Amino acid sequence: MPGKAADPYQKPLWVRFRKDLRQHYLAYLMLIPAVVLIFIFHYIPMYGILIAFKNYKPKLGILGSQWIGLEHFRNFFTGVFFPRLLRNTLWISIYGSVIGYPMPVILALLLNEVTHLRYKKVLQTISYMPYFISTVVICGMLKSFLSYDGLFNALGRMLGNPPISYLSEPAYFPSIIVWSGLWQSVGWNSIIYMSALSNIDQQLYEAARIDGCGRLRQAWHVTIPGIIPTFVILLILGMGSIFAVDSSKILLLYGPQTYETGDVFGTYVYRIGIKGGEFDFSAAVDLCQTVVGFLLLILVNWISRRTTEQSLW
């Protein structure tokens, strides 16, 4: 009787899993610590989300505190600072993404074109170094560089510009955060693209050269398509944390004079939750960020699947 060939994937999941487990038991064994870690530190604490819906009192505990439903969410969305927080968070995040995503790609492409190995290694090391400096030190350096007597104003004076107290000017604050973030991470983030570049089949370059492509056209037709999947995956993942801008650096650099452009959800949560002790309200704000981030991630993943055929799932 003619029939379809037996498709092993049609077997029940448990059977397939058992077979896979037998074949790759070592890999599964290695996976266990990571799964346990994620379960303990990411799933068990999730029950704490409950405090976003409660008038949380540490003395009464999470379950014992009074249930108040969506009151914290209402207070947040109708709060006087909500529009400003939303605007600042989105602006710094989008600005950071627009600058932060292409730059490591460009750096990786440029480094890829450097043929002198020692020079290339030196460049790579220099570009990675800021990543290993702690945020506190970075902020100290920034304060020094951007002060009235600092490096930037010294350069400005040489060009005949009047000095500016950069960290006192709300207009400069998002740029300071974004560009200093780029300085810190561009080298490090380029590593993954360097890795993607090294996986591109060299025969493609050879074929392109035979077809008469110069270096620029090789980059356009071979290199960039080769790293687009990595770029898209990182972009999709990044969308999930669009509301999670680096608030630790902002906290170290901002002040009342720059709240107007620098106060974001993360800093607000820190001020109200940690300093003010309103954990329930802060949990509600955080939950909002996470839910919106998650929805954005799904949306971007769907768009990407439809347009580039690249997606997380």
Next chain:
Amino acid sequence: MKKLLALVLCAMTLCTLIGSAALAEEPDEMWIGDHTISWWIPMDGKTTQYFEDYSEHPFFQWMHEKTGVTVEFYHYAIEQKDTQLQLMINSDNYYDMLFDPWYTDGPQNAINDGIFQDIYEYRDIMPHYFQAVTCGDGSYSDWEWGEEAALYRQAPQPAFDFLLTTVQGQMWTVSQVWTDAYTTECGGLIRQDWLDEAGLEMPTTVEELDKVLEAFAARGEDVIPMTMDEPGFDYSGGWLCSAYDFFYNWYYVKDGVVQPGNACGQPCLKAYIEQFSDWFNKGYIDPDFMNREYASKEALLLTDRLGIFPDCWSSPEYYEALYTGDDPDYKLAAMPIIRMTEDQDIHWMQSYGSQNSNNACVYPGNGNAEICCRYLDAMFTKEATIRAEYGVEGESFVYDENGHPYYTEWFYENYKPNDLAYSYLRPSNVVGYVSVRAYDLRQAVDTSIEGQKTVSSDWFAASSVWGANADADYVIGYVTFDDTGWGDMYTPYTNAETYYTAEVLKLLTGKTDISEFETISQTAWDMGYHESRDLMQAAYNVQHQQAADYGMDYQFGE
């Protein structure tokens, strides 16, 4: 015969027992027993240069010998304080003693929630501490001696125990008790040599200050005539805001009416802003004042670039000693509070003698509250206080024939500021009685005085200038709330503060025109100052009434 022998033996045994009992030492009043308690406290900044942990500190090693109690210290970084405290609260896992914990629902709720021990419950086993906070006339420290004895005596503060008492009549902390020596700990320092060169007298009024700033600005582009604290107000001492009759700090109370510290919307604030903005735009004020950190201000002062520097816990001599620049005439002086007119009364003067400080709160949930209270009380004994202030008997101090402690020659010969003092004397943030001799020693010793050595306090001298002719009538003190009152007050206050501080900064720096002042102030008032002020006023009224019932004049000052 046997009976006689037995009788003799019995008599001998009895004599031995009686003799032993008679010869036995009196039990040490500080001895508590073999216990272990934990203390969550940061290390005094300079102490970290010499010790890894307070348990290594000779004072605490001595305390261990005297009390038998082992203290396990948990030192946190200052900037981690709030985070660690909130984590402690939420994990319900506390140390036995907590340094200056800021419970967001206020001290009363901390006691109600079982986080702070009501110290009154252990009143009977804390005789020394309660003598210190209730004697009212300063007699607790009657061992202080010498010409400065009156200065080093405890500040007479009849309401001190009341300051530590909540609205429900419970005591929420064990506080440091201070001497009366300092009128205030903050004020301005000025380049005296620059004043002399300009032929100007020490400024005492806003008008005179304006002339001084102009003269300092004329010294060159690199010179910053005056720097200011970050929000644009002198929260270090009120030496400039006082002229405008307000004080930028939390709340203050004027004629029984509670006001937000920044005098939201009031004409006095507007006048201050107009003057400040004028100075800022003329280049008289540090253009980076909003971002400049303390170390950077210090660097300006020590590199001949700064004329006037608001500071706390320092003295002109301290910076003169640190100065390594080229100017042989480098000289600083403490500035008196700036007034609008020479005869203006100043009503803001905050000093440690009139308020609680460096508090140690006891957590009752670990079952060690009694041991903690006894240990803290031991730190208020005369022996512990003298050990804390004078060091080791026979080495750094001896008693004279009148029973007065005084420092030995050896101590003076070996003394170096910020060095020996930290090995011998109690760390500055630890509770106990603070007579300030030890604090003086951290700064400078004047060995030029003939005869019995005394400590010349530059710090005290600066404080005297800063606090001259001022009282503390506007100081609101520690207002405690019942139930949810604190939280109800704090949230609208924070909202208004967040908005107003930023907007006032724009006015101060001239980015927003002063004509917007009323509109901005009204917004802040509606945003939360109004509501929070009313709640603070109500709580203050209750506390004020209780103080009156307690037989005390709760108003500070005098």
